[in-house]
Amino acid sequence: MGIFKKRYQVKPNTVGFLYRDNKFEQKLAAGYYEVWDLKNRTELFLLPQTSKLLTVVNQEVLTKDNVALRFSFNVIYRIVDGQKFLDKFALDRDMFAIIQETEQRIYNIVQIYLRNRIAEMDSETANEKRNELTDFKTAEMEKEVSEFGITIEQAQLRDLTFPKSIQDLFAKHLEAKIRAKSELENARTAVATARALKNASELMKDDENLKFFQIMETITKIADKGKHTFMIGDINQLTRK
Known part of the structure; x- marks a missing residue:
């Protein structure tokens, strides 16, 4: 390497953004590079090209009927516009800190949408429709994160936990529902049997x-x-x- 050159490495599954005099100069694919840097004024920022998983646990929200639920969710996101991404953050720190701030912003955006959706339901509806909440990605959510050069590939509810007292009520409700269904089937069978016996009696009579x-x-x-x-x-x- 020449005395006035600086060598940079861009690792696989990452993309490099070369800055000179604190201004973007060029985008670099995976590989090794030697750049002229007479006054030591170049810097390379590496961004991942792969998807990243953000897991958020133990969040609390009140339903429409004021039942406190706890929920957890996963978000899979990816940086799709590196230049736009770097323009939104202060670059006076390492990339790890920048990614941490990114995930905090994603968390703030996503959890608001999920909270609002759950808060619109009463507890029984939330229990019945929890499968519909599994994938809660929305166009509005995607639009907000796109301002940072990011796309959300998946936003999924991991679990939805009710207080023990509410779980017991749901269990009793389910038990009563099953018992009522069984009694209805027995009643239908008894009616059908009585009808058959009556028909047989009429047939024998004549x-x-x-x-x-x-x-x-x-x-x-x-x-x-x-x-x-x-x-x-x-x-x-x-x-x-």
């Missing part, structure tokens, strides 16, 4: 052949119990009784 078979079945059962003598007259007269 059908002489069925009456004959019923009499023969009765005689057979009596005969099975011992020796008996049966005197049968006109079978048609018997079936009319």
Whole structure:
């Protein structure tokens, strides 16, 4: 390396932004570079090109009926416009500190949208629709973070926790709902059985052949119990009784 040159490395999955005299000069892909720097006035900022995961836990919000819920969520974001990103932050510190501030801003934006959405529901609705809250990314949220050269690829609710007393109420409500459904099915079965028996009774009442078979079945059962003598007259007269 020449005495008036400075060597920079841009690692894989990152992109470099070279500044000279505190002004952006060029964008550098992965690799090694030697740049003229007679007065030591160049600086390279490296930004990740891969997606990053932000996890937020133990947040609290009041539902519409004033039940305190706790929730956690994940946000996957990516820097898509590095120059725009660097223009939004003070560059007088290392990149780790800049990324920390970035994630704090993302957190502030995202959690407000999720809080507002949950706060619009009562506790029972929130419990019933928790699956609909799983993916809560919105166009408005995306628009806000885009001002920093960032895109949100995914915003997902991890968990939604109710107080123990509310969980017990939900459990009792579910139990009562299942019991009511079971009782309704039993009632429907009983009605269907009664209807079938009534239809069978009406059928036997009007059908002489069925009456004959019923009499023969009765005689057979009596005969099975011992020796008996049966005197049968006109079978048609018997079936009319």
